[in-house]
Amino acid sequence: MTTATSRTGSGNGTGTDPGPAGEASGRALAVREFERLARARLDPAHYDYFAGGAGDEVTLRANEAAFGRLALLPRVLRGAAGPDLGVTLLGRRAATPVLVAPTAFHRLAHPDGERATARAAAAAGTIMIVSMAATVAVEDVAAAAPDAELWFQLYAQSDAAFTEAVVRRAEAAGCSALVVTADSPARGRRERELRRGFTDLPDGLRCENLRDGGRVRPIEMWPGLSWEHLAFLRRITALPIVLKGVLHPDDARRALGHGVAALLVSNHGGRQLDSVPATIDALPEIAAAVDGAVPVLLDGGIRRGTDVLKALALGADAVAVGRPVIWGLAADGERGVARVLGLLRDEVEQALTLCGCASVRDLDPGMVRRTC
């Protein structure tokens, strides 16, 4: 297995001395610059774990490339005052339409791990979806950021009693929604991980939400997961359920019949089945199928404020970012995540203003054109 992260900067991870990477992160003008800063600081095996996708990485590339094929058609002379970026999701107000997607192993990126991410999300007024594969226990994430709005991402396990115990922990920690990942009946085949021999966490790091008495269970990506288990989850918890990883409009319709509170259009950042469409290309059909019945969220390839506008215009109520948060965290801990979320917020505000929109509700599909 790989060793601890090699840090080329002098940042000490405690948040006092930014060091060279910290200074550079303060100067970074765009989310993509954080990927370079992160790469310079991370063990190459860990960088490849975070960055990589399944198979030939066709879908990984498509997620970003598809945004580049869409153009925004701004409206003029609408006299719109400074835009309101807020969104209401499942009864909760978020200050921006950019949420933190669930990603595993934040302590591989920075010693403060998910604690730092949660504090930055709280400071940005947005929602953090805590991964079931977090390296800080959900209770400790909540305690580190008491103001954070947390949702909990669940990989339902074949052991129903254990699954229920994990749900109870998320509830008790104050999470306000359960995000059930549906795109992972098996783990995607990620060749960068295989090439690097990245098979396990380094000593000292664990999936803290999988502790069960004295041991830590391995996480299962379980092919048996079915609509019946969704019904089971609805029976055992009053938390609203967000179904993550829906790409087919028939599944979106079926999910509505199962009482889901929201859908998250996702291809797992291109890490599961390669060759599935870019999420922004799958969105319009899903939005049409859902037809406003529940909020629709999207993740995958969001790197700019204009990407956020395109997704909102094509029917998403909010979006989430996965890797950008990891890059911010690896570059400069809590401050780096705050900077990434702040850059995206400012870009969304600027783009809304330039599109003549007073709020995210002013966006519609007529403001997006396919260019090729």
Ligand SMILES: Cc1cc2nc3c(=O)[nH]c(=O)nc-3n(C[C@H](O)[C@H](O)[C@H](O)COP(=O)(O)O)c2cc1C
């Ligand atoms: C390193 C990494 C770990 C991830 N871990 C999880 C996870 O534990 N649970 C989950 O539902 N999705 C997980 N995802 C998928 C993300 O929630 C999200 O769908 C994806 O990262 C969005 O694409 P983006 O990275 O281009 O923003 C992970 C993604 C990455 C890159």
Ligand SMILES: O=C(O)C(=O)c1ccccc1
């Ligand atoms: O790496 C991932 O994409 C992921 O979802 C995951 C799931 C379980 C454990 C670790 C990572």
